[in-house]
Amino acid sequence: MNLAQPWALALAGLALPLVLAYLHRRRRTPLNVPSAILLRVIAGTATPTSRAVAKPRHLLSLLLVLLALAGLVAALTDLQREDEQPRNYIVVLDTSASMGATSPGDDTTRLAQAVARLEEAVGRLGQQDRVALITVDERAVVRVGLTEDHAAMLAVARAQQPAGTSEGAAAALRIADAMCHANAHAAVVLLSDGVGVSAPTTRCAIEHVPVGRLGPNVGINALSVREADALGLAEVYLAVTSDRDAPSEVEVELLLDDQLIEVVPLDLPAEGEVKRLLRVPMAPGRRVTAQLRDEGVDVLAADDTAWAPRRLGGRVRALLVTGTRLSFTAEALRLHPRVDLTVIGPTDDTPGGAFDLVVLEAERPAAALPEAGHVVALGVPATDLGIRVRTPDVKGAEIVRWSFEDPLFRFVSFDDVQVPKANVLEVAEGQTALVDSDLGPLAVLASTTDRQLLAFGFLPHETDFVLRVGFVNLVANLVEWAAPPPPRAEGRDAEAFALPASESRIDPPNQIAGTARGEWSGPVRNHMAPWRLLAWIAAALLALEWLLPAFAFGVTRVWARVRPAAASRRASRSNAGRTS
């Protein structure tokens, strides 16, 4: 108590006049009585002094007043014990998708349970305790800074929806740790089911309040779609995880733009995962959705659906320069549904306009070629295009290697391909050999600023390669290679979603490393300090002693005035009634 608390000083100063007021009695005055007859029996002999220091007449009252005063002074000077100092709680609330899980027989989500725990704990806090709220999903977001407005914080917590992963948990805990370190009497509380949550090393102890119970769950954890060929066949990769104790059968419906296209039955092992690569014919569409159909108990709905965008290229303008009427290449290009093919002879006029792909099966000067981003030379010299022949007309070259990981050779195999005649190409600086034979490179990729060139040292229709499906795939790959980039998808069509397996395995862990499992049972302020309780009791007694008699006296006076008036009103009403 000092000048920093002037009110406390002033209150303490009140003690002296209070005591004096109690110790001093008022000036004695003569009392008029109706008759002295009854009072003669207590007649005295000496006149009392007019103003005297008397014995404390209301010792209990004086004691209570001083107690109340002491309580108020103590409250103002913040004379609190160490464990009664206001606390700062940084609450990290997990709002990942796994917090949307329910329990068998209970539709309450884990997030709702966590918010209920939060409400319960906040209800036990004192008014001066501050609480901050950080939410965790893919990101860590400080929703509410340290505040004494518990209701506002709870409103924000109630508004959260479970979604996403728990990737932001580590960041959130680091933020909470920093806030904890920056404030005295602070603690970090993690409200989470612990699924997919890992705790970093922190300076403040983290109390993990677990929510959720064990429960069976089946979920789709991976879905991707890509075009298998140019003819509408798509590859769908699907992974389904089961958290059940026993094997089960489920079905996954595949929808293309909300149209059912396939139902995939799956036999799931107990607590295992099934991965499937499916080839599904698909009409043009933008989005593939996988929907789990399951009759069993499934406590998490968020992972029952996954979706993936489908990326289809645009149309390709192709120019084939060939000297033969029966060109396998021309047929393969014609079969491709996205190719607008133009076929010309070596000496024909160059067609106008730009092309995406120019395929040379016959020699033609580079200057006579139209503008094109991608050029493929099949067995013809491409010296003026930048690729030189090292050894022409080699016989019986055997292909020993090709870049099978290159998108150009997807589903293309050169095993045992007979190449009776070929030109061995030279690989210049900046160029890449894609196909090598025992005699040298047979396919080279070169890039310039305005065009990409792929040169083969042999003509496919002079080999048995054109009889294989790999040739068609190669042509399709060339089309994809030359295809203009697909239009950029926007909005929901551009997003893919499949809940990761780490979020789908919803069984809460026994312990998150780096945290202490608890029930948020730290110091709570639901009890009242003894001195404060005493002060309140004293104040209440004072009110009883001082206010109630005054109130009763006032009521009596008012009643004495009101009663005759009310009675006369009643009488006049009854008289009026009788008269009428």
Add this chain to the structure above:
Amino acid sequence: MHVDRGNLTRFSSLRLASPGAATALQQGDRRSPFRGRGVEFADYRPYDPGDDVRLVDWNVYLRLGQAVVRQFNEERSLAMKLCVDTSESMVFGEPRKADHAAQLAAALALVSLTHRDPVGLCFYGGERAIAPTKASNLDGLAEILHVLERVEPGGRGDAHAQLIRQLGHGRSDRIVLITDLLLEDAPRDALLRLAAASSRYPVVLHVLSEAELAPSFADVAKIVDAETGESFVIRDDASARRDYQAGLDAWLAGIEARCRGLGIRYVPAFTRLEVPDLFNNELRRARVVEHAFGGA
């Protein structure tokens, strides 16, 4: 004095209790000691000239040859005299003893006049002499109330002498003294004897306020008697209240015993009791009033 007129309607179901025969001149519905006209046969007496021949019992005359007239019990009203103390001491109390006394007098007047029992109202003990008033039926109630409201207590007079003047030589069936009896022993005894002599059924309604029953002497320098001006200091110790209470109890017991000795019905009518409660409890128990239709 203040009269709460609205509260008076609560007493209309009561009537004055009569311990014996009524003697008022006014005809009423109460048994009286007088013979005369009525419905209840009482006796025969010899015919005197001037008697109403309609009262001659002709059967007896034919049988005995002697003219006798039938006598009936007359029914009279119960005459009541209300004597209200207006001395200075009646000013005290919360509510004022005078107001309490006025309310009691008004209620008794209403009870009496409702059943055609005549009421006389007089005042004594005050500095000013106030003319008495009377009423014989409900038409006179307004006058009674008006007088009660107009009178204000104050001063100190010779209560005995004033009461003698007010009562005159007549003797009422019932006299009701509404007073605090704060008089010295001799004047108080004289007053009580006068009341006992003036009525066959005297009643004292003893009005005391809370200030007299449980007074507070905090911060009192000395006591001053409002009527006599007598003043003295009082003790300021713990035994003073105890002694006062003992003295008060003895004073009340003495008055009650003296009243009993004089045949006066003594009824404590302290201001702490509401007038309706007094009527329904103390006054009914003392047989001053009763329920008009019988019953407890």
